[in-house]
Amino acid sequence: MEDYKLGAVETRFAKLLWDNEPIASGELVKLCENELSWKKSTTYTMLRRLCQRKIFQNKDGVVSSVITRQEFQALQSEQFVKETFGGSLPHFLTAFSMRRELSENEIDELRKLINQHKG
Numbered sequence: 001m002e003d004y005k006l007g008a009v010e011t012r013f014a015k016l017l018w019d020n021e022p023i024a025s026g027e028l029v030k031l032c033e034n035e036l037s038w039k040k041s042t043t044y045t046m047l048r049r050l051c052q053r054k055i056f057q058n059k060d061g062v063v064s065s066v067i068t069r070q071e072f073q074a075l076q077s078e079q080f081v082k083e084t085f086g087g088s089l090p091h092f093l094t095a096f097s098m099r100r101e102l103s104e105n106e107i108d109e110l111r112k113l114i115n116q117h118k119g
Contacts, residue, residue, distance in 0.1 A: 004055075004075040012036065013046050014072075017056055022064040 006014060016035060017023070023031070028047070032038040038046075047063065050056045054066050067075070085091040093110075102110075 004072060004079050010046065010050065014050065014055065015069075017050075017063060018065060018069045022062050025058060025061045025063055028063055 013032070013036070016031060017028070020028075020031060025044075025047070029040045029043050032043040033040075036042075047056065047058060051058055055072065056063060057066050081087060081089060081092045085095070
């Protein structure tokens, strides 16, 4: 399983990429200079790191995602539930709802989701 945890700086960089893809690597350097005050070498180091983790790719000087932001968030969520709650979604939901009540709208949405995914 790939590592789908990102640090704060990696997250900011990934958001920039998702918001601007596909983007030429030269344009990415300029964007990171303006938005993050990074040098060219910092941008390419971070890009290489996220490409090695198969989140983004740099083909022929054009940077794009390998997985969408939504797919990445789903993978992060799955990894969190697996590591923290032994993969048990009911245990996660129990812990999540212990400190606050779910609204009727949230309960309805969860019911719909459960009904859609019944096997």
